[in-house]
């Protein structure tokens with residue numbers, strides 16, 4: 001039997017459940033899921049195997065109305081991801097239906113898809129009644145010629161195997177793009193930084209400064225098989241530093257502990273994690289940060 005390999009872009013509004021779906025189909029935690037919106041800042045890819053097919057997912061940042069420069073770069077990356085893909089999957093939320101945000105995506109979809117198959121996945125079906133799903137399926141298909149419609153619950157795993165199965169038939173015949181055991185092409189450093197950012201998000205909730213980023217400064221493989229990882233949490237203002245550190249450094253200590261535990265689980269070996277908090281007022285405007293995040297700066301104006 002011949003092998004297949006190709007790219008699938010997941011697009012949708014923030015919070016639609018893209019990361020959850022990606023995690024579900026890839027079967028490993030490569031994307032970061034939290035209850036906050038806009039957590040996905042990078043074009044994270046996960047690789048799923050289905051029979052002889054290798055499906056490479058491009059998890060795009062939420063498509064939303066861009067206001068700031070970083071936001072615009074994120075949106076450009078999201079659409080860029082869709083443009084490069086062999087198949088596009090539009091993920092919407094069952095209980096929210098055809099929102100303004102979905103309307104905005106539909107308006108651009110034909111152009112971005114450029115003749116490539118687009119599937120509709122209605123997620124969070126666990127939150128609505130069957131009648132609602134029927135109505136929404138009809139309405140959406142009246143608006144765009146979707147190749148297929150899948151009714152799924154990414155969280156519970158309903159319908160996600162069918163979607164994966166279908167995707168595996170839509171990608172072209174090709175040698176595999178990644179070694180079978182490689183679950184993500186995202187550099188480990190970036191995954192580690194995202195883990196710390198997730199812990200900060202969970203710990204700080206509403207207090208979390210939006211202008212916050214985590215970078216892995218150094219990653220040293222030691223002879224005893226452990227890894228020594230240094231990360232810097234960048235905040236935009238002095239006042240934010242205190243929030244991230246917490247009283248007597250409690251917050252950053254707890255974050256560091258939680259992130260380290262997750263890293264140990266992920267890597268399956270011992271890790272020493274060191275976090276530092278630094279103020280960098282202009283990080284949002286620094287172009288090299290954008291390229292580190294896989295975002296294209298030139299679209300920002």
Ligand SMILES: Nc1nc2c(ncn2[C@@H]2O[C@H](COP(=O)(O)OP(=O)(O)OP(=O)(O)O)[C@@H](O)[C@H]2O)c(=O)[nH]1
Pocket residue numbers: 012013014015016017018019020021032033034035036037038039040060061062063123124125126127152153154155156
């Ligand atoms: N009830 C229900 N909740 C879900 C389902 N799938 C995802 N969620 C929840 O929806 C929220 C958003 O999920 P994410 O996977 O982070 O969404 P996302 O689209 O990646 O969001 P961004 O990264 O912000 O673009 C999380 O709280 C999930 O637990 C589902 O099938 N049912």
